[in-house]
Amino acid sequence: MSSVFSLQRLFAMLIKEFIQMRRDRITFAMMLGIPLIQLVLFGYAINNDPRGLPTALVALANDPYSRAAITALENSQYFKFTATGLSPSEARTLMRKGDVTFVVTIPSDFAKQAEAGRPNALIEADATDPAASGAAVASAPVIIERAVASVKEKNPSLKQDLLRSSTIIHRKYNPEGITQYNIVPGLLGVILQLTLVMMTSISLTRETERGTMENLLAMPASPFEIMCGKVLPYLVVGAVQVAVVLTAGRILFHIPFQGDLTLLIGAILVFVVALILLGYFISTIARTQMQAMQMTFFFFLPSLLLSGFMFPYAGMPGWAQELGEIFPLTHFLRVVRAVMLKGADWSEVSSSVYALFVFVGVLLILALKRFKRTLD
Amino acid sequence: MNAIEVTGLTKRFGQKLVVNNVSLKVKSGEIVGFLGPNGSGKTTSIRMMCGLLKPDNGHGQVLGYDLIKDRLRIKSQVGYMTQKFSFYEDLTIEENLSFVARLYNLAPIKKHTTETLEKLGLLSRRKQLAGELSGGWKQRLALAACTMHKPKLLLLDEPTAGVDPKARRDFWEEIHRLAADGMTVLVSTHYMDEAERCHRITYISYGNLLADGSLHDVIASAGLHTYTLTGPDLEGFIPALQADDGVQQIAPFGNALHVTGTDPQALKRALKPLEQHNDIRIEQAETNLEDVFIKFMSDSTDNMQ
Ligand SMILES: Nc1ncnc2c1ncn2[C@@H]1O[C@H](COP(=O)(O)OP(=O)(O)O)[C@@H](O)[C@H]1O
Ligand SMILES: [Mg+2]
Numbered sequence: 213m214s215s216v217f218s219l220q221r222l223f224a225m226l227i228k229e230f231i232q233m234r235r236d237r238i239t240f241a242m243m244l245g246i247p248l249i250q251l252v253l254f255g256y257a258i259n260n261d262p263r264g265l266p267t268a269l270v271a272l273a274n275d276p277y278s279r280a281a282i283t284a285l286e287n288s289q290y291f292k293f294t295a296t297g298l299s300p301s302e303a304r305t306l307m308r309k310g311d312v313t314f315v316v317t318i319p320s321d322f323a324k325q326a327e328a329g330r331p332n333a334l335i336e337a338d339a340t341d342p343a344a345s346g347a348a349v350a351s352a353p354v355i356i357e358r359a360v361a362s363v364k365e366k367n368p369s370l371k372q373d374l375l376r377s378s379t380i381i382h383r384k385y386n387p388e389g390i391t392q393y394n395i396v397p398g399l400l401g402v403i404l405q406l407t408l409v410m411m412t413s414i415s416l417t418r419e420t421e422r423g424t425m426e427n428l429l430a431m432p433a434s435p436f437e438i439m440c441g442k443v444l445p446y447l448v449v450g451a452v453q454v455a456v457v458l459t460a461g462r463i464l465f466h467i468p469f470q471g472d473l474t475l476l477i478g479a480i481l482v483f484v485v486a487l488i489l490l491g492y493f494i495s496t497i498a499r500t501q502m503q504a505m506q507m508t509f510f511f512f513l514p515s516l517l518l519s520g521f522m523f524p525y526a527g528m529p530g531w532a533q534e535l536g537e538i539f540p541l542t543h544f545l546r547v548v549r550a551v552m553l554k555g556a557d558w559s560e561v562s563s564s565v566y567a568l569f570v571f572v573g574v575l576l577i578l579a580l581k582r583f584k585r586t587l588d
Numbered sequence: 589m590n591a592i593e594v595t596g597l598t599k600r601f602g603q604k605l606v607v608n609n610v611s612l613k614v615k616s617g618e619i620v621g622f623l624g625p626n627g628s629g630k631t632t633s634i635r636m637m638c639g640l641l642k643p644d645n646g647h648g649q650v651l652g653y654d655l656i657k658d659r660l661r662i663k664s665q666v667g668y669m670t671q672k673f674s675f676y677e678d679l680t681i682e683e684n685l686s687f688v689a690r691l692y693n694l695a696p697i698k699k700h701t702t703e704t705l706e707k708l709g710l711l712s713r714r715k716q717l718a719g720e721l722s723g724g725w726k727q728r729l730a731l732a733a734c735t736m737h738k739p740k741l742l743l744l745d746e747p748t749a750g751v752d753p754k755a756r757r758d759f760w761e762e763i764h765r766l767a768a769d770g771m772t773v774l775v776s777t778h779y780m781d782e783a784e785r786c787h788r789i790t791y792i793s794y795g796n797l798l799a800d801g802s803l804h805d806v807i808a809s810a811g812l813h814t815y816t817l818t819g820p821d822l823e824g825f826i827p828a829l830q831a832d833d834g835v836q837q838i839a840p841f842g843n844a845l846h847v848t849g850t851d852p853q854a855l856k857r858a859l860k861p862l863e864q865h866n867d868i869r870i871e872q873a874e875t876n877l878e879d880v881f882i883k884f885m886s887d888s889t890d891n892m893q
Contacts, residue, residue, distance in 0.1 A: 224690030228679065235678050427674035430638055431691050432664045 221433055225441025229415075233445055239411060243449050247403045247456045254395050255465050265313040265348055267291040268303040275323040276363050281333060284359035285316060290348035304336075313338045314348065326360045396461040397552045398521045401544045403457060404450055404480075405487055406512055412446050412491025413504040421500050435583040443488045450484040470555030476548065479561070482568040483544040489575035490540075496582035515539035520546075543567040591616045591741045591772035592637060594648030594655060599632050599641060606632050608795035609646070614774055614788075616740075619767050621786035622776040625885055629795045630776040631671055634743050637774075638668045651740055664692070667739035671746045673726045675733060677719025681710050684718050685733055692737040700736060708732050724755030731759070735766060742766065744775040748782065760785050780878050789877075791884055798884050803877065810880040812836075813852045815859060817845040819868035834858035837882055848879050 233239060267285075271278060285291045291314060295306055303315040317334040319325075325332045333356050337349045419425040428438060454477075461467040491508070498504035516522055518536035525536060525545075536542045543564040550556035550564075558565075592614040599607040607629040614620045624630050635641040637650055639659030648655045650662045675684045685701045694700040705711045708728060718729060727747055735742060744763070748756045760782065767773050775786070783789050789806055791799040799806045817825075822845050829835050829847060834854030839846045849855035862868050 218693070220693050221691050224687055227690070228676065228683070228687050231683055232676065232678055422677075423670060423672045423674040424676060426635075426640065426670050427668075429640055430663060430666075430668040430670070431688065432660065433691055434660075 217434060217436055221437045222440055225433065225437055226444060229441055229445040232415075233449075239415075242407060242411070243452065244456060246407050247453050248460065250399055250403055251396065251457060251460050251464070254399055255461075263289045264292045265290060266294040266311065267314040267316055268295040268298055268306050268312045269293045270298050270300050270303045270315060270317040271296070272320040273318050273322045277323045277326040277331070277360055278318040278333075280359040280363045281318065281322075281331065281356045282316070284355045285352065288348075288351060288355050290351060291316065307336065307338055310338070327364070331356050331360045396457070396465055396467050397548045398545055400454065400457045400461075400480075400548055401483070401519075401541050402516065402521055404453060404484060405515065405541055406508075407453065408446055408450055408484060408487040409491040409494065409511070410505065410508045411449065412442060412488045413494035413498065413508055414501050415446075416442055416492060416495035417498050417501045417504040420495075435580065439492060439579065439583065442492060443485075446488050446491075447484060450480075450488070454480055454484075467552065469552055471551035472557065475558055475561070476551045479544065479547040479551070479565050479568065482565060482572060483540060486540045486568055486571040486575060489572060489579050493575055493579045493582060496579065515541045518542070537567075540568055540571045543571075589616055589652065590614060590649075591618075592648070592650055592774065594637065594646060594650070596646035597633060597636055597643050597648070598645035599629075599636060600644055606795055607636070607643075607792075610792065610795070610797045611646075611648075612790060612797070612800070614772055616772050617767060617770055618788060619763065619773045619775065619786045621783045621789040622774055622792065623778060623783055623789055623881070624776075624792040625778065628793050630792060631745055633792065634668070634745050634774070634776060638666045638743055639663050640668075664737075665740050667734040667737070667742045669730050669734045669742070669744045669747055671749070673730055675718055675730060677717065679718060680715050681705070681718055681721070681729060682714035684729070685736065688733045688736050694737060704732050704736055724751045724759075727751055727755070727759060728762075731762065735771075740770075740772065742771050742773045744773065746776050746778070748777065748779065756782070780876075780881070783877055791881070793884055798887075799880075807875055807877060807880055810875065810883060811850050812848045812875040812879055812883060813850070813855055814846055814848045814873045814875040814879055815855065816841075816871050816873040817847060817859075817862065817868060818843060818871075819865065822868070825862060828861070829858060832858040837879070837886060839879065839882055846873070846879055848875065848883070 269282065271282065282293070286293060293316075294312060295303070298306070300315075300317060303312075303317070306312045307315055315334075315336040317336070319332055319334070322332060333352075335349065335352050419428060433441075462469070490511070494504055494507045494511075498507055514535075518528070518532055519525070519539050519541040520528075520536065521541065525533060525542070528536065546564045547561045547568075550561050590613050592612055595611045597607055597610045597612075598605070610629075610633055612633075622630055622634070632641065636643045636646075637655070639650075639655075639662045643655070646655075651665050653661045653665075655662070676687070679687065682701060682705065685704050686697050689697045689700045702711070705714050710716075710725075710729070718726065721729060731744075731747065742763075748759055751759065756779075763773055763775065764785075775782070777783065784803060786803075788802055789799070790797065791806065799809060801809065826838055826845075829838055832854075834849050834851060834856075835847055835858045836849045837847075839848075847855070847859065849858070859870055862870060
């Protein structure tokens with residue numbers, strides 16, 4: 213029996229890990245629950261381009277121009293008039309209470325000003341969450357101008373010229389176009405990172421915390437066997453999660469899949485191995501499961517912010533971009549977005565995949581170096 | 589051949605000297621008791637002997653293998669039962685045993701596991717989670733698991749702490765059975781009655797080895813003389829006795845007081861005043877192990893200060 217590696221002992225470790233994983237209901241629930249919950253939350257609930265925001269209407273005029281403007285605003289789906297026929301002060305009270313996000317005021321001279329080419333509706337927005345109201349506010353002037361123009365067209369005697377500026381495209385302000393298409397592939401990376409790093413680091417620290425590591429080390433299990441015994445089961449967990457996210461993304465959000473599936477799976481595999489090794493490395497430093505958890509989050513949060521998942525990478529200052537490079541997630545996001553959404557091939561993503569390989573190599577060395585055969 | 593032969597084992601954790609120059613010889617087939625108060629370095633010494641900790645200093649052999657170079661080979665032939673239960677509480681009894689059988693490559697796994705379960709008397713409960721077992725059963729499971737691969741040397745770290753007296757006796761009978769089959773056993777404990785069940789005892793205190801030998805040797809080497817006092821209201825005499833230089837320690841044993849000292853003349857002088865009291869009986873007694881240990885403990889706390 214070789215002292216460094218024996219399949220028999222690895223097999224012993226694997227069986228034990230799978231039994232423990234199966235018995236640990238919470239881990240099991242996390243494995244499937246986190247991907248689904250995050251997917252649904254980010255995919256449905258967290259929307260950076262919200263529609264149907266509650267709006268109060270203060271209409272001080274009733275003429276074809278104002279009626280057209282109001283209908284156009286409503287048709288844009290950004291605004292949903294939940295309160296009408298209010299006085300200006302009533303409307304403002306509603307906004308203070310948070311019942312409405314916008315107050316649209318049509319002044320009494322709206323028709324006269326519209327005919328002069330200066331439709332002067334007032335839109336007040338609750339800007340406490342700029343992201344929530346930004347797109348709607350940006351689009352409102354255009355919507356109103358268009359509505360006014362269409363009324364004027366029916367009356368050729370009026371001057372038409374002042375309305376040509378009405379073709380602004382509001383999406384310009386959203387360079388990476390944050391929609392579900394962009395978020396779901398990103399979520400794949402985030403979910404894998406959160407669950408795999410945490411579960412691996414916790415599962416090994418648990419052995420230290422419960423004292424079973426001492427026993428394991430006293431028996432003839434080598435560090436390499438213990439490491440493989442811990443790493444391989446989580447590879448399976450990762451595979452299940454990938455399948456869940458990709459299938460759900462397809463079914464729930466109709467995410468297009470442009471690229472090569474083999475290439476994507478290859479990149480995912482390298483990323484997952486890097487994550488598990490990172491979890492393993494954390495567990496060689498942390499003494500308790502609590503510490504392992506804290507270290508996971510210490511790593512998780514900045515990577516979320518700097519990887520380009522939350523904020524467009526291109527929009528970050530140079531130092532932040534450089535900092536972002538030290539997270540495997542940054543490189544993984546580039547690959548997964550390019551392959552899934554843009555149909556990129558190997559030559560276009562190879563540098564990011566190589567970066568992931570570098571993480572694997574470095575973490576493997578660190579993990580094996582830190583793992584101790586003794587309890588010192 | 590000696591199963592354990594180590595010299596000058598020393599271990600520091602940071603600045604703290606936990607094991608100081610400990611040398612130990614254990615003959616094959618012996619049951620050796622490893623005694624000492626809490627925190628005296630028993631666990632640390634045992635861990636060094638089974639290759640779990642690297643000694644800062646010292647060398648020696650365990651089962652003929654070098655303590656430093658052959659740690660892996662030592663591991664495969666030593667059974668180590670940790671102080672705290674360290675099998676998997678979320679695995680069943682059977683799963684734990686087959687895990688161990690697989691790690692030691694004991695083919696066929698099923699046969700070894702079933703035999704061990706039978707011997708333990710846990711065959712019918714084999715699907716029960718190990719975490720649900722009582723303290724006594726956990727200890728027996730752990731002992732069975734770490735002797736499954738028939739080690740030549742068994743290291744037991746306080747195996748009976750927190751276990752009821754009946755289970756303790758059963759446990760010791762099992763240890764004697766294993767020793768009769770040729771296994772060498774080193775067992776740490778701080779129960780006196782368990783020390784008396786060993787062929788030889790070793791006493792360690794704050795990292796220093798203080799005594800080593802048979803029960804009689806250890807008691808004799810302490811050089812103590814003991815008197816037993818019986819009678820009413822003995823407590824009243826304790827302050828005066830304590831103040832006397834001839835008396836080293838006073839320990840109540842049931843209704844009696846054990847008064848011990850190293851100098852027999854001085855001890856006698858100290859007890860003289862009590863002879864006037866007719867209702868108090870003063871008898872010379874044999875020093876027992878507990879008296880000796882109490883002396884060791886008070887001596888070494890003096891050293892600590
Ligand atoms: N890994 C460690 N790091 C630091 N101190 C330790 C460690 N292990 C044990 N000690 C200290 O060494 C001393 C001896 O411990 P131990 O060998 O467990 O004694 P015993 O088993 O006799 O109760 C104790 O004071 C303990 O706190
Ligand atoms: Mg101990």
